[in-house]
Amino acid sequence: MTPFGGTHDHPPAALLKALRDPAFYAADGPVEVRETHASLVFLVGADAYKLKKPVDFGFLDYSTLARRRLMCRREVELNRRLAPGVYLGVVPVTREREGFALGGRGAVIDCLVHMRRLNDGNSLSALVRRREATEAGVRRVARKIAAFHSGAGRGPAIDAFGRPSAIARNHEENFAQVRPFVGHAIPGETFTEITEAARRFLKEQRPALLARIAGGHIRDGHGDLRAEHVYMENGVEIIDCIEFTRRFRYADTAADAGFLAMDLEAHGVPDLARAFVAEYTHASADEMGPVLGFYQCYRAFTRGKVACLRWAQPGQEQAARDSELAEARRFFHLALKYARGGGGPVLILMCGLTGTGKSTLAAALGEVLAAEVVTADEVRKRMAGVPAEAGRDEPLDTGLYAPAMNAQVYEALHAAAECTLRRGRNVILDATYRRRSDRAAAGTMARRLGAELFVIECTAPERAVRERIERRRNEGGGWSDGRWEVYLQQRAAFEPLEELRERERIAIDTTQPLAVQVAEALWALEHRLQAVSPSREGASRVQVPGKPVDGGL
Structure with a gap:
């Protein structure tokens, strides 16, 4: 089987x-x-x-x-x-x-x-990974999809797939297939919140869904409109539509457009996702309204489900399973964001002494959250023109680690974060953040940009830290110059996180398996973000890019 x-x-x-x-x-x-x-x-x-x-x-x-x-x-x-x-x-x-x-x-x-x-390097997903995808390019894609939808098949038989009852069946099938993975790939609270939001939307927004049918928006579309199926070649080529079942292809045009917008956001380019939606809206003369976020949530949840099914497949290498689990968590986290009505980006400060596992956890969280990870050790050495492998045995607060250099490094970290946050993308800053002044500067920037700030404090017993530091120095490579003496100096100079609100601070024991660390951090982030999301009691709200907030999932 x-x-x-x-x-x-x-x-x-x-x-x-x-x-x-x-x-x-x-x-x-x-x-x-x-x-x-x-x-x-x-x-x-x-x-x-x-x-x-x-x-x-x-x-x-x-x-x-x-x-x-x-x-x-x-x-x-x-x-x-x-x-x-x-x-x-x-x-x-x-x-x-x-x-x-x-x-x-x-x-x-x-x-x-x-x-x-087709040339693999010309796929939209490959261009995004190489940071070569452009707003002009995704706008061309949007115009092509809008023209395609305009001429795509429609009629009573196709309209039936846009009825609330048909949409509900698709959702309930998804929920049933994901339920066995609750507690592994998706926290129980997240699963419940998404399912409740979807069912509430189907009930409260029934008139909006019926209006989509009346407006001719249920079409014979693509059904699997992911960035990897879009090629910036000979203009724009879009391949691999669903041929094996009408149920996945006959749908609201907003489900197609929302799929690609969601996938772009999952790839860490929410600015391109917004540009795509804005151009599609203009080219199609279809505002989409609350159904866009609803279908984005559905598509993200479905992609999380597919990753779960692959994760459960026997006979895989552990690295492949870990990758599938991270992908599932990324899509479920994104689905939760849509269920809550979007929201701004998140700024995460990795905080802790050298050897406490900050960089390892930052990299893993960056994959799950589609976040830009900026590491102080790398920024410091690049600013000084020092190769990664060139170790520097300097005491704390001297040489590359002198106060003036530290100030420049944190300024560079925050400047990079601001640039990325302005594009709507999550950011993780990987540094010790042992000084309150540096944490305060990051917090001020986050508030100014409308980003949520969280500080993840990584902790580990001294024995584990010492073993890690020795292993890292023996193996070589990497940007860190951390030594046991530096750890002791940092510990003596570390300023406690007393200025932070409880909801801003997350403590992670990094002696746990990495998958457990990620799960704990993700659960804590989602739980805290829930406190500032729209109420779960009434209809949630969906932010349509470029439009005022409207009622929706």
């Missing part, structure tokens, strides 16, 4: 061997193979060939040749709406005397979707 709910079968070994052979395609270069739970893609030269696995997951049925042939044809037909030059056709795999052939005259044993190969 697979975590997706069906039996998992691979194509015959002999066929796979043939498809991995460059001679099968009359090509000279190597064949690169990529695999998902439902397909295998063979990349050779300028071409890509997708083979659907003979699987039946209930919602997706490729179990017979007839089904695979039908789904291949449907995939090409549907995806040509947004990428006509990418989807070249369906090619049969035939059995010949000498073996398997591509488009031969023998018996058809399977079918391949033939595509023009």
Whole structure:
């Protein structure tokens, strides 16, 4: 059994061997193979060939040749709406005397979707990771999607999928599938808050949902509009729409637009998400109103569910499982943000003595929160032109760590944080923050920018700290110059966090497993943010980018 709910079968070994052979395609270069739970893609030269696995997951049925042939044809037909030059056709795999052939005259044993190969580096997700995605680019994407939605199919059969009862079924299915992961990937309180908010929205905003049907906004859309499916190539190419079930494709156009906006925010570029929504709203003449945040919450929760299902799949390396768990937590945290009506960015100060695990926890939290992590040790050495591996055995408050240099480092940290917070992105500043004045400066900046401030104090017993410091010095690498003598000096000079309000301060014992540290920190952050979020008693509120706050999920 697979975590997706069906039996998992691979194509015959002999066929796979043939498809991995460059001679099968009359090509000279190597064949690169990529695999998902439902397909295998063979990349050779300028071409890509997708083979659907003979699987039946209930919602997706490729179990017979007839089904695979039908789904291949449907995939090409549907995806040509947004990428006509990418989807070249369906090619049969035939059995010949000498073996398997591509488009031969023998018996058809399977079918391949033939595509023009796209450059991985041109995907929107890759551009975001390299910090090369631009506002102009996402605005082009928005205009293309708006034009696509304008001409997409509609009618009574499609409208039925926009009815509150149909939307509720999709949500309840999600909730049931995530429930086994409560306490692991998602805290119980978070799960309850999201489910209650969704059910409340469906009840209180029923007129808004029905108005979307009347306004012609339920369309035969894309259904899986993620940044990795958008390519900034030949203008804009958008691939991989849902072909295997109408239920995931027939939906409110706001669900499509909200999906990509959510995914951009999950990638840590909320400024680009806002630009995308603003341009889509203008190009489509569709304000979307409260339903946008509702569908963003749904899409984020669904992505968290999918990551949970992958996390539960047996036979994975631990690193892969850890990555899936972090992804699930990131999407559930984002879903909670939408359920609460958005809100501003968060500034987190990692606080504590050298060797207490600040940087390790900061990096892990940065992944979950899609936050920019800025480390004082790196800033300090870059400012001084010192390589990371160049250790400096200097006493506290001398040399690179002299008061004047410390002041410059914290000014640089706060300047970097301000730039990122202004774009709406969360920030984690990784430094000792042993002085109240530095913490106060960060707090003043956060209040000025409308960001929530939290200080995570990392603690560990002296024995554990000493072992970490010795191990780090023996292994080398990294930006830190922390030594046991520095730890003792910092401890003597550390100014207690007495000036902070209780809700601003979070203490984490870093001798716990990293996954436990992350879970505790995330729970504490979400619990504290709840105190400043809209009331759970009435309808929550959704911030539509560029528009006043309106009632919604």
